[in-house]
Amino acid sequence: MARRDRDRDKQFFVETDPKNARQDRDTNFYVSADILSMLYTVLVTITALDNKYKLSHKVPGWKFALLNVAKRCHDATMPGEENLLLRKLVVRSLVWGKLSMRNYVINKSGIPRCFGDIMPATRGKRKERSPIESEKDPHKEEASNAQKSSRSESEKKAPKLNQEESEKGRAKRYERVSNNTNNTSHPRLGVKAREKQGMYNKNAQKGEPDPTAIGGSFEGTPLDELEKVMKKSEVEFKKAKNGNVLMWIRNKDFRAFERASQAAKSMGTHVIALHVISPGDYKSHGRGARRIDFMMRNVKELRSELKEKNIPLVVRTITPRKTVPKEIISFCDEFNITKIYANIEYEVDELRRDAVVVHLARESGKAAFFVHDCIIVPPGMLLTKEGKPYSVYGPWFKKWVETVNENDNLLETSEDPEANDESVRKDKSLHSLFEEEIPSEVEGYECADAEKMAQLWPAGYHSARESLGRFLEGKKGKEADDIFQSSKVKEKKAAVENYPEGRNRPDVDGTSRLSPYLAAGVISPREVVQKARKMNKGSISQGGKENGFSNWISEVAWRDFYAHVIVAWPRVVMGRAYNLAMESVCWEYEEDQVKAWKEGNTGYPIVDAAMRQMRETGFMHNRCRMITAMFLVKDLMVDWKNEVGEAYFMQHLMDADFASNNGGWQWSASTGTDPQPYFRIFNPFSQSEKSAQSYSDPDGAYIKRWVPELKSLSGKALHDPFHKLDKASFKKLGYPEPIVDHNEARKRALRRFKTPGEK
Numbered sequence: 001m002a003r004r005d006r007d008r009d010k011q012f013f014v015e016t017d018p019k020n021a022r023q024d025r026d027t028n029f030y031v032s033a034d035i036l037s038m039l040y041t042v043l044v045t046i047t048a049l050d051n052k053y054k055l056s057h058k059v060p061g062w063k064f065a066l067l068n069v070a071k072r073c074h075d076a077t078m079p080g081e082e083n084l085l086l087r088k089l090v091v092r093s094l095v096w097g098k099l100s101m102r103n104y105v106i107n108k109s110g111i112p113r114c115f116g117d118i119m120p121a122t123r124g125k126r127k128e129r130s131p132i133e134s135e136k137d138p139h140k141e142e143a144s145n146a147q148k149s150s151r152s153e154s155e156k157k158a159p160k161l162n163q164e165e166s167e168k169g170r171a172k173r174y175e176r177v178s179n180n181t182n183n184t185s186h187p188r189l190g191v192k193a194r195e196k197q198g199m200y201n202k203n204a205q206k207g208e209p210d211p212t213a214i215g216g217s218f219e220g221t222p223l224d225e226l227e228k229v230m231k232k233s234e235v236e237f238k239k240a241k242n243g244n245v246l247m248w249i250r251n252k253d254f255r256a257f258e259r260a261s262q263a264a265k266s267m268g269t270h271v272i273a274l275h276v277i278s279p280g281d282y283k284s285h286g287r288g289a290r291r292i293d294f295m296m297r298n299v300k301e302l303r304s305e306l307k308e309k310n311i312p313l314v315v316r317t318i319t320p321r322k323t324v325p326k327e328i329i330s331f332c333d334e335f336n337i338t339k340i341y342a343n344i345e346y347e348v349d350e351l352r353r354d355a356v357v358v359h360l361a362r363e364s365g366k367a368a369f370f371v372h373d374c375i376i377v378p379p380g381m382l383l384t385k386e387g388k389p390y391s392v393y394g395p396w397f398k399k400w401v402e403t404v405n406e407n408d409n410l411l412e413t414s415e416d417p418e419a420n421d422e423s424v425r426k427d428k429s430l431h432s433l434f435e436e437e438i439p440s441e442v443e444g445y446e447c448a449d450a451e452k453m454a455q456l457w458p459a460g461y462h463s464a465r466e467s468l469g470r471f472l473e474g475k476k477g478k479e480a481d482d483i484f485q486s487s488k489v490k491e492k493k494a495a496v497e498n499y500p501e502g503r504n505r506p507d508v509d510g511t512s513r514l515s516p517y518l519a520a521g522v523i524s525p526r527e528v529v530q531k532a533r534k535m536n537k538g539s540i541s542q543g544g545k546e547n548g549f550s551n552w553i554s555e556v557a558w559r560d561f562y563a564h565v566i567v568a569w570p571r572v573v574m575g576r577a578y579n580l581a582m583e584s585v586c587w588e589y590e591e592d593q594v595k596a597w598k599e600g601n602t603g604y605p606i607v608d609a610a611m612r613q614m615r616e617t618g619f620m621h622n623r624c625r626m627i628t629a630m631f632l633v634k635d636l637m638v639d640w641k642n643e644v645g646e647a648y649f650m651q652h653l654m655d656a657d658f659a660s661n662n663g664g665w666q667w668s669a670s671t672g673t674d675p676q677p678y679f680r681i682f683n684p685f686s687q688s689e690k691s692a693q694s695y696s697d698p699d700g701a702y703i704k705r706w707v708p709e710l711k712s713l714s715g716k717a718l719h720d721p722f723h724k725l726d727k728a729s730f731k732k733l734g735y736p737e738p739i740v741d742h743n744e745a746r747k748r749a750l751r752r753f754k755t756p757g758e759k
């Protein structure tokens with residue numbers, strides 16, 4: 001609000017982000033000196049009490065008392081300077097996270113509203129439940145029952161914060177909260193419901209940071225907890241009796257496998273590989289059938305490779321998900337396994353689960369060890385001067401480059417596991433494992449277009465290597481290039497050389513298309529970066545003058561960045577925005593518009609081409625992901641966290657990966673760590689014609705490939721047929737009119753994003 005309006009509309013707006021608060025100097029709040037000092041005392045006292053006794057967790061009602069004080073302050077007046085002082089105090093308290101409030105506004109009528117506590121997460125029209133929610137879902141009933149029971153259970157037995165809490169208690173708690181298949185990160189649930197049911201609950205574990213805390217830290221996160229329990233188990237790990245070794249395969253690189261294999265060799269025993277199918281986890285992460293099918297195909301490939309090394313790979317389906325840790329231990333008992341190895345998965349539930357496995361293993365005289373593996377630089381290794389995690393990619397990447405250059409081991413790839421001794425085939429209990437059947441599909445996740453997906457995305461390490469070779473060296477592979485190359489102009493050189501342009505051109509096959517393999521852990525990010533570095537004469541970054549190789553490496557690094565983000569700010573795994581202030585943006589939900597977006601019938605050719613490509617192939621070019629995501633969020637004003645955006649991509653993308661997908665959506669929605677500023681809104685018409693850096697689809701070849709209704713058009717009409725053609729010619733196309741007016745939608749988005757909470 002401008003300063004000149006001060007007297008007309010008294011409005012006080014507290015930003016959770018101090019940077020924004022400073023920008024907001026012009027918003028005003030009148031308060032008398034007495035009340036200011038009283039409020040100050042209240043804040044300081046409450047903060048101190050809260051700090052000491054964690055009051056905010058026990059007596060949430062005090063927040064409302066504070067709001068009432070603030071409301072009374074509203075009518076009083078005082079000069080701007082003191083006003084700023086008050087704001088600083090409130091902001092500081094909020095930043096410390098001690099007040100557990102995301103932000104609050106006293107609106108024009110003087111009524112305080114505490115976002116998240118008073119306001120619903122999604123506002124605006126909602127005709128009915130979203131189609132995804134109302135779709136027949138095999139797990140639905142189970143989930144909703146679990147939801148009810150978990151809620152009443154958590155209400156009855158809300159765990160108290162106890163400094164002395166034992167690991168045993170933690171294990172029990174894990175079971176209780178995970179007794180709900182529809183857990184934490186499932187985007188279909190409302191924010192509050194997820195928080196209530198989520199294992200990432202502020203009452204769940206001692207020392208766990210408040211999920212709404214602003215600052216971000218690696219300390220006290222679920223990863224920190226896992227590392228601590230592993231540290232405690234180090235002695236047991238060394239002392240573990242001789243026995244077989246379990247390699248719990250999560251399909252993510254093979255560092256852990258290398259160690260498992262070495263451990264078995266040193267004990268003169270055998271390695272057994274296990275893959276767990278956990279439908280409860282798939283559901284909680286909104287995994288789609290394509291991705292599950294791809295995973296099973298990769299497991300099969302791996303199984304045949306391991307068989308040649310006398311290593312049996314078996315698959316067990318474990319449900320409900322809460323029983324995974326126990327079942328792993330029972331499996332170990334059955335096959336005389338004393339050591340368990342696996343790679344770390346960075347989502348909250350998975351970290352919690354693994355901490356419980358470490359604990360249960362210890363209790364039963366075994367040892368479990370989890371290894372950083374699926375990204376290059378482990379979370380927690382890159383910190384700012386203040387010892388905080390980075391929230392902006394630029395400086396983070398600079399540090400990433402420095403760290404990788406200084407630590408050669410970070411790019412070291414693992415050795416293949418050594419073969420088991422032949423005797424394993426005659427072992428009474430182990431020989432039958434080689435004969436066990438592996439299921440080809442998972443119930444409830446049958447892939448309707450499995451055959452086509454298998455052609456486009458062949459499974460296995462060798463297929464991944466082929467894609468890498470095609471991209472870096474221009475080697476021809478078996479893959480169906482034409483479906484990804486709509487433009488007739490075919491490059492003779494390797495795509496990497498043209499990458500700075502190719503990464504913006506959905507009409508050319510100019511990127512590696514390695515994402516499904518990296519996401520599934522079929523190929524290691526270390527291997528791909530190492531190879532690119534070698535071809536770039538040993539250099540990772542050109543210090544600002546990037547060529548194709550260094551540019552590409554910097555893109556691969558985004559995977560690491562987003563994994564670091566979900567570890568340091570676990571709330572993003574719970575369907576929360578990183579920038580909490582943006583959670584109060586008023587959303588819309590028009591069923592027909594959402595349907596049109598999903599099906600590629602929005603009347604915006606580039607959006608439709610991209611959405612149709614994803615439905616057809618399981619892949620979408622990065623630029624198009626940004627355009628379509630931003631269209632949903634800014635043009636249709638749909639809450640991407642709720643059921644539609646993020647979840648829909650997870651369902652359809654072959655490379656669906658929680659961290660990267662969430663990061664991409666947060667970026668596009670201007671709610672993320674390193675967000676697109678809210679006022680920069682892509683124009684979907686001009687984006688295809690010309691983007692900021694280059695032409696995305698200059699000849700419209702991509703549009704023609706995926707939107708055949710527009711095949712006969714050229715020039716500007718192809719990118720914006722509704723406005724560039726006369727009515728009769730447009731009608732003949734059989735193509736829909738734009739479902740929203742971009743200019744109007746843009747104004748609405750600017751207004752709502754500028755002042756979250758305003759209609």
Ligand SMILES: Cc1cc2nc3c(=O)[nH]c(=O)nc-3n(C[C@H](O)[C@H](O)[C@H](O)COP(=O)(O)OP(=O)(O)OC[C@H]3O[C@@H](n4cnc5c(N)ncnc54)[C@H](O)[C@@H]3O)c2cc1C
Pocket residue numbers: 503511512513514515516518519552555556557558559562620621622623625626629649653655656657658660661662663664665668
């Ligand atoms: C809304 C949205 C959702 C996304 N969802 C996913 C997802 O579920 N899984 C996924 O792997 N990527 C996701 N991305 C990132 C990016 O779009 C894809 O990684 C990329 O398009 C994959 O194509 P490629 O393998 O040819 O990439 P290349 O350009 O060849 O890049 C090489 C590798 O770097 C990584 N990478 C590149 N860009 C990014 C990025 N922006 N963020 C994270 N990693 C990146 C990928 O692993 C990729 O395979 C998303 C981006 C957005 C905007």
